[in-house]
Structure formats: structure tokens, C-alpha cells
Amino acid sequence: MKFDKKDVEILKILQTDGRMSTAEIAEKVNMSQSPCWRRINQFERDGVIKNKVNLLDRSKLGMDMVVFTSINLVSTNLESIETFEREIVNLPEVVECYTMTGMIDYMLKIVTRDIQHYEQFVRSHLALIPNIRETHSHVSVTEIKDTSCLPLETQL
Known part of the structure; x- marks a missing residue:
């Protein structure tokens, strides 16, 4: 366009x-x-x-924990991918999910109240998804920039 x-x-x-x-x-x-x-x-x-x-202010709603979690699957055949993606879209704590190139298969942005809620989420939901080989969690400490605005100037 x-x-x-x-x-x-x-x-x-x-x-x-x-x-x-x-x-x-x-x-x-x-x-x-x-x-x-x-x-x-x-x-x-x-x-x-x-x-x-x-757009809601997550801090004012008590959702202070942002975790970026990388996921590697055991198998990346079509059935495994579809199963994983079907499970992920039904988890409200996962606010973003991307397929990735390189060393990881998926990157998730997860929002929870606190670290205990994140641990409960992992144990009760994420760890139960079949075909996950490994997860690596990266806890956000300070938010420097958070925007939903796209860089429209590049469209000219």
C-alpha cells in the first residue's frame, strides 16, 4: 500500500x-x-x-511483572507447532508470541502480578504444554520504552 x-x-x-x-x-x-x-x-x-x-496501565492494575520467555520445542513438525500455538493463544498472561529465527523457536512476552504469579503460571500452564524442550526466562527490571505506535515516517 x-x-x-x-x-x-x-x-x-x-x-x-x-x-x-x-x-x-x-x-x-x-x-x-x-x-x-x-x-x-x-x-x-x-x-x-x-x-x-x-490501552490500560498494567502497573495501576497490579501487573508489575514482565517476563520474556524463550521456548524451544522438542520437535518442529507441523502438528507440534500447531499444538503449541493453539495452547499459547489461550493463555491470557501471554500478551505477545513470536516465532523466531536462530537458536530459539518462540519468544513470549508474559505479564503477571509478581514473580510468584509467574512461577505459578509456568508450573500450572506453560510447563504442561506438550513438546516444550526448554524455556529460558528473562525478567524485565526497568521499562525504558513501551509503545504501540508504529514508525509511520518510514512509509513515506
Whole structure:
């Protein structure tokens, strides 16, 4: 997809404050409301805008533990991969999961209340998933940057 400068401006606003009205966005990008609304509507139809959500502050909800866990499977045949992935998507503590190249098969981002909750999660859920050969946990100490904003400037 090709995006012009106005598209990028609109998308930058939407990804930082999804509560803004179309009129407010149009004013910020210096265009009239109808064409701005049409662009936003097209972004939604094309799937550029996947979802509209509210971002919650995990610390204020008592979810202070972020752990990055690398996973290696015993076997990476199709059935093993599908089983692992089916299990992972059903675990709410796993907020992100990626297949990886190199020495590990998967990287998980796991959010829990504290280290005890993480240990309970591993023992009660993660360790019970078949075909896991090994896990390595990396506990986050300090959060330097946490954003859901994509680097849209690279689209021009």
C-alpha cells in the first residue's frame, strides 16, 4: 500500500489518541472533515486499522511483572507447532508470541502480578504444554520504552 503525507499524519494521530473525533483530526491535518472521514473509513476497510482499543496501565492494575520467555520445542513438525500455538493463544498472561529465527523457536512476552504469579503460571500452564524442550526466562527490571505506535515516517 502507498500512503501519502496526509495518510501518515492521520494514522499518527489515530495511533496516539483514538478518541479524537474526525473533525478534530481533520483540523490537525489541515483538511476538511469529509475527505478525512473517507480516508479513515478506507483504512478500516483495508484493515490498516485493525481494532480500536483502550490501552490500560498494567502497573495501576497490579501487573508489575514482565517476563520474556524463550521456548524451544522438542520437535518442529507441523502438528507440534500447531499444538503449541493453539495452547499459547489461550493463555491470557501471554500478551505477545513470536516465532523466531536462530537458536530459539518462540519468544513470549508474559505479564503477571509478581514473580510468584509467574512461577505459578509456568508450573500450572506453560510447563504442561506438550513438546516444550526448554524455556529460558528473562525478567524485565526497568521499562525504558513501551509503545504501540508504529514508525509511520518510514512509509513515506
